Amino acid sequence: MNTPEFDMMGFGEVLLRLTPSGRGRILGAEHFEREIGGAELNVAAGLAMLGLRTAMITSLPDSPIGQFARNRIRFTGVSDDWVYFDQSAEARLGLYFYEHGESPRKPMVIYDRKGSTFSKFLIKNLDPSPIGRARLLHLTGITLGLGTEMRAQALHLVRAFHEAGGIVSFDVNYRAALWSESDARECLKEILPLTNFLFVSEETARRLPERTGDLQSIQQSFAKEFGCKVVATTRRTVESPTRHSWDSLVYDAKTDQFHSEEPYRSIEVVDRIGSGDAFVAGALYGLLAGNGAADAVSYGNALAAIKCTLHGDMVLSNRREILSVIRQHQAFGQGDEMSR
Amino acid sequence: MNTPEFDMMGFGEVLLRLTPSGRGRILGAEHFEREIGGAELNVAAGLAMLGLRTAMITSLPDSPIGQFARNRIRFTGVSDDWVYFDQSAEARLGLYFYEHGESPRKPMVIYDRKGSTFSKFLIKNLDPSPIGRARLLHLTGITLGLGTEMRAQALHLVRAFHEAGGIVSFDVNYRAALWSESDARECLKEILPLTNFLFVSEETARRLPERTGDLQSIQQSFAKEFGCKVVATTRRTVESPTRHSWDSLVYDAKTDQFHSEEPYRSIEVVDRIGSGDAFVAGALYGLLAGNGAADAVSYGNALAAIKCTLHGDMVLSNRREILSVIRQHQAFGQGDEMSR
Amino acid sequence: MNTPEFDMMGFGEVLLRLTPSGRGRILGAEHFEREIGGAELNVAAGLAMLGLRTAMITSLPDSPIGQFARNRIRFTGVSDDWVYFDQSAEARLGLYFYEHGESPRKPMVIYDRKGSTFSKFLIKNLDPSPIGRARLLHLTGITLGLGTEMRAQALHLVRAFHEAGGIVSFDVNYRAALWSESDARECLKEILPLTNFLFVSEETARRLPERTGDLQSIQQSFAKEFGCKVVATTRRTVESPTRHSWDSLVYDAKTDQFHSEEPYRSIEVVDRIGSGDAFVAGALYGLLAGNGAADAVSYGNALAAIKCTLHGDMVLSNRREILSVIRQHQAFGQGDEMSR
């Protein structure tokens, strides 16, 4: 196989996001900010910001709304080569409303994504085929939760990528609003054997595949049972809606070692959406372009922490800033208080 | 029958509207203004601004978005006594995007209303019944175009109102995107015999009921054939997206007379959405609270012209301002150039 | 007496509020947000958000400014049936400027309310009379401080409500800028015997009626001496302008019991204006629609805490959100960190 054109390819839905301006409320605001996001896109964008070549496989309505989404995908440095434009008159972009929280009021998300163009998307419409065009394919359980047809073709795509020698990265990201636990459990049995890099929360790791024991043994069990090479779990501690701490544990099956670092504490949270995806982006960067699992931890945690301080779903930062945050973190916060 | 509590009741969908701030574009804007609108609501709000008691029969999701819509309905002076809150997890408020135009670029509307809570609404859920609670029921062809079930129950409601002695006002407002001409034609045959006040564009009047001849004879034919008491037709002349002229012709079957006045010319259009509904509101005010068809013309035209100068779907004005515009118009524009 | 149409009626002034956008300063800002508020309206709005039927007795100028205020009153779910429109050319709506604080700079309020329409309002102009139309009448010491004529007619109104069998709720809310301590002390002697539910700060309870002893014995003394059925006192601890804690003590004379709960700590304060009124709303909800004094504490504290996190004078929330905050608080903060 030749070197693929892209380092990473995401397969998933892109949503329009509407946030009341100035920390206003969904209940009362007149002004909204429009952005786009999506679990897989957020990962692709984070990697692009770090300098890797990434692309999205997704579907957008062939309308000014879809074109805005495409332009924003490009803005974040992600390729639109496999963005399909849905010509049907009924094509709609799924959307969601997001509201910030202040203690004791929690942040809130309201989804309106039923019947979106992506949920009806047929990968086979893509020409040329994306198979073999990227080193790594990333997807999340959200994509798998978008109906049985989407599930079937997603598994088909993953298998094709896997068989073409590509790396498969999968973030379980279970959402009860989308599908039942039993459906998810069945699906996991199919996708885990194809998965190289696995991202899973501790709670999901216990409930869905019904594991017990400490987190480390659970991580090991995924490697043993399904052959996953890397298993990563993150932990967010919520002091208040505007103060989080962030920690992660990454298991490297090859060396049978666990990697972690001092957590990021008292992160000043501007917008917590997408911080999990930012972790995935950083971790994949460490695995694809860095020194493996140790870098997966330091890049992953840094991107997650930075994301929390930024509006929007994506970590619109750059490599230099991220390295500076990592350095300062590793020096226990010593360093200049301002960059100039 | 006792005097009903309300002067007018509207039956129809309420939509969330998103407009790019500052005359921006759907294709590129980051900031949007959120408003609500709906053909029947716009009429109810216009009448409420003029001092009549109005209410809406509609359905909203039981969510912060639905509650915002309800609060805005109340803000415009319209009662929410028959606003039904849909508890289902999938309940969504239909929405649309609106973009202003500047010559040679036209204004644009993109709808995303499929599967909305109103389109699935069952009037029978309302308690108490709205029948007999208003002097007049108003609805438009948009409501009738929202599927066969909605059509059936709308006709049922109209018939019940009619039989309870209420006035029925109907604005044909045919939208090809919603239903076929033949479906609309069939439906018209059912609703026109129940209609007292008919609002219909000249083009629709010719195509749907397949009439020919001059506008006046077409208007008369509706009265003769279906018993409509008032038939009103408006004409918008578009000099550019920001300059319209507005004219109307109202036929009063009782006196067999046609009413019109000098058109409003060179209206400085800020937002043309809802101007037709504003006309209906003004016309109904003239018919319900004024001196009949002549007042229907002067109030209707004034509200339509004022609406064109206001952001949003509704004519948020008040009686004093409207009277001042009418007076100035009837004095051929003479008068103070500023109100202070 | 038949069941009254409204659960609660407020009598008091509505003010226009101007807040510099984006945490700007009165000294320098170019952009301001316009809102409305008022101690009694804030209570009525809070109750309406919780689902009770409330109304305001107040006066507004018959102008676009007054109409905006009326529309906003309706927006918050409060009835405008007893909103009087003052036709006089000099009618003005009182206003105030509000500026947020950040430590060590305190928040600031500048009033400009002299000669407002409400301060000249004559209740007798209202037709029909509001007496007997609500289960409860609420007013505050602010209304009583608006001059001797306002004081006289307010007492007259309270007495009439009381005699018609209504519940009287009174929040002392003493403001030194409006009237002298001795005037306030005299007035208290007249209104306390008519008061069922009394809201009073600890400091005011000691100074104005000149009580001593611990807070509990002071609360009891109001019940013994004047017959108040419920006496509620709140305590705000200000860590910084953006971090408050909130606590309250409610005495139920019938059972001779004191109710309180774990305070809300480290509330992330966006806007502290109206949090006292939000407490009153929650407490009245507990008393009118809940299980009495214990619910008064939990609803009152929750509304006060939520209000602190919201822009504007009023707690624009809904019952579901409030219940979720109460539940999470009672579970010591356990629960999801985001609502979706």
Place this chain on the structure above:
Amino acid sequence: MNTPEFDMMGFGEVLLRLTPSGRGRILGAEHFEREIGGAELNVAAGLAMLGLRTAMITSLPDSPIGQFARNRIRFTGVSDDWVYFDQSAEARLGLYFYEHGESPRKPMVIYDRKGSTFSKFLIKNLDPSPIGRARLLHLTGITLGLGTEMRAQALHLVRAFHEAGGIVSFDVNYRAALWSESDARECLKEILPLTNFLFVSEETARRLPERTGDLQSIQQSFAKEFGCKVVATTRRTVESPTRHSWDSLVYDAKTDQFHSEEPYRSIEVVDRIGSGDAFVAGALYGLLAGNGAADAVSYGNALAAIKCTLHGDMVLSNRREILSVIRQHQAFGQGDEMSR
């Protein structure tokens, strides 16, 4: 007399202005722009922009609101040496709301200026005295309409200036909302004999001093009867709220000549407030620093026309831009379409 420090001094009220953002409405807007303005201040600012040294005699509350006003006065280049800060707790800055118009809806102004600090201002509090400190004193009939005490001290000030050899400039600017025609007529008899430069609209010139005949003979009569050296009259033709034309006629008593020029036609009006004051500023510039009445016409018309295209009460432009507009106007619109 030594050369005075200032070229012009204005005596009059400064008002806070609130304009709905983005051409919104007083009836519905949530966002407002705060500015300051005032008939005399607008003139002083226009002259300062053109390079003359000007100052205001006025009173402001000693509060952040007053300080903002003072800072803005300085921003416009006007000296605050005679700005008095009113320490009284009740001191308020008068204010007004302004709403743009679009045809057929007119612009609207709502004043709330009763009881302002300026209306209670005592010039004698000023230290040092402003007498003899400026070449010219300008005031308008608005100042004279603010009550009998203000009228008395204003006339006293004018007389002192006149007697100290200063030029007196007076803009009649009659406002029926402030005082009666008969009061104004009496007052005119006192101030006109002290007036060197008179600004009066044609309508006022006919009604208040009860003159008849053509405009030219009326202008001459003021010179003959009262000794005015220059009499200027402007004419605004309102095609629509966003399209005005502007014309003026200036009579120079010394040469007994009338000066005018081709009107500014189809001015694209952004904000018409203050355009009359801008004319006065330009005219005074022509008289004080230019070549007399002919320059009064060209500067006056240009400033008035430019002001119409600018937000706010004042013509925040500079000499270079004004000269460029004059040149282009005198070349019948020929010239570059963009300045770069």
Place this chain on the structure above:
Amino acid sequence: MNTPEFDMMGFGEVLLRLTPSGRGRILGAEHFEREIGGAELNVAAGLAMLGLRTAMITSLPDSPIGQFARNRIRFTGVSDDWVYFDQSAEARLGLYFYEHGESPRKPMVIYDRKGSTFSKFLIKNLDPSPIGRARLLHLTGITLGLGTEMRAQALHLVRAFHEAGGIVSFDVNYRAALWSESDARECLKEILPLTNFLFVSEETARRLPERTGDLQSIQQSFAKEFGCKVVATTRRTVESPTRHSWDSLVYDAKTDQFHSEEPYRSIEVVDRIGSGDAFVAGALYGLLAGNGAADAVSYGNALAAIKCTLHGDMVLSNRREILSVIRQHQAFGQGDEMSR
């Protein structure tokens, strides 16, 4: 030669643009909108919107400002494969301020572009070489005016492209602020023989190459003397800063024919910057992807007219909208007044 990857490549400077929000003024505004633009980029973006593959050769500072510019370049659909990031500490992005005009006040541009990274850019730093990678290279006289070194290497680049068989498109776009007429005249002699598609204003065509005669003969002379295949000239008629008309004449040397169409009249101008570049984009689209010079006229005029109605330097539209404008224009304005 293989089919090149890109249809068009632009070589030129990208500038940061700052525009006062809400039609404010450079002299007074506090809020600015940041955008990017540049004569060649505007052309590349217009072509990308129409569906062609375009790229920019330019230089940006390696900073968050440069990264924003890169992201926006991608947003518009243009490739950043040849965007060079300047690592030097002194690298700056040139910028300009833009202010809208209203009659009689003209729009204004203030440049601050001295010492920009592009003006110091060395093409030889690019790796890989852009030669042979696009069907067409476009540049303007602005690039040639950025100093003698830039001129030398630009000519070198043009020659290399020409010799590699590429099409060269050149827009003279003479700016007196950048270089002298004599320098420009000399440079023209070098570049015109390499130019296939020439865009030149009538005035420049007369003055720089010192031609006389009617426009048609001047156009022909460029073809005869230098071998240009297409010569296009546009004409803007400025009724006011907000109303322009647009006309063009395109000469096709191969058929020796002149192409034009009915001008776009009374364009409602929101922002005139970049409309000339939009014409070039449309014209190149007609030449590269359409039916030649006739399409160059219709696409070019349509894009120019649409651009005038859009904020920013670029015509962020799409093919469907552009076709709809062309159709409506060719039907003499008949058609729906709103797109829905």
Place this chain on the structure above:
Amino acid sequence: MNTPEFDMMGFGEVLLRLTPSGRGRILGAEHFEREIGGAELNVAAGLAMLGLRTAMITSLPDSPIGQFARNRIRFTGVSDDWVYFDQSAEARLGLYFYEHGESPRKPMVIYDRKGSTFSKFLIKNLDPSPIGRARLLHLTGITLGLGTEMRAQALHLVRAFHEAGGIVSFDVNYRAALWSESDARECLKEILPLTNFLFVSEETARRLPERTGDLQSIQQSFAKEFGCKVVATTRRTVESPTRHSWDSLVYDAKTDQFHSEEPYRSIEVVDRIGSGDAFVAGALYGLLAGNGAADAVSYGNALAAIKCTLHGDMVLSNRREILSVIRQHQAFGQGDEMSR
């Protein structure tokens, strides 16, 4: 020497500042706030807010941008009598971008000040001379770092002021981006003997003049060696980008005493830029108008702490507010939680 007209005069550069609106990022924001600032101007403005008469010696481009800067200088109460307008076509105002930080992301500043009008400014162009016109001249090491010519004339100006009996205040403020340590060290040797009031950070005091020992002995050494009368050092402790503490130590050579107070802790930082300059302003106020070094500490710390809570470079506050903060601080935070 007569009493000088001004209390303080600053000599230094004024920069245009661009900050993304709403805590946005330089990398992505579309909206920016424009302000002005500059180390010396910030000091002059702080003193003017406290009531002293201050002026700036600086240079601005003769353009709308320069005029905005001049107007803002006046807005802050600072005189523009020595503001020079640079007529050259290339005159530019230096500018910088500022981005807020949230932990772990730091605030960021990007300068673009090369070739600014001030860096080319020749003091000798000023007419009349500023020498002898102020009690105190203040400048910072930033001015000295703007090239050798600026350094030479700044030293010349300082010497002239010193010799005319004026007080010289100097804030070392070393910026490595502007000049080398060795150049700065040489320059210090020239300016320190002319300096009365010295502001220097502990780190700079150790590195540049190469001192060792504890801070107190270092402060004393400046007095002994160079004759400085007051030496002030501040210490900022950065808990996070939004929480700082502030402390200072002021040495009074005359009494050989050190002054300090309880630090301001947990300052809620909105914008940390200019807080050092605010300290200088407060300290100079204490020294010039208060009770000497003790007041220098209390005013200096209070202004620095207040500045941290305000947007922009300058402490736009007033004497009353500052006194209230000092009082509350000295009472260990006791007092009202809101000013009304």
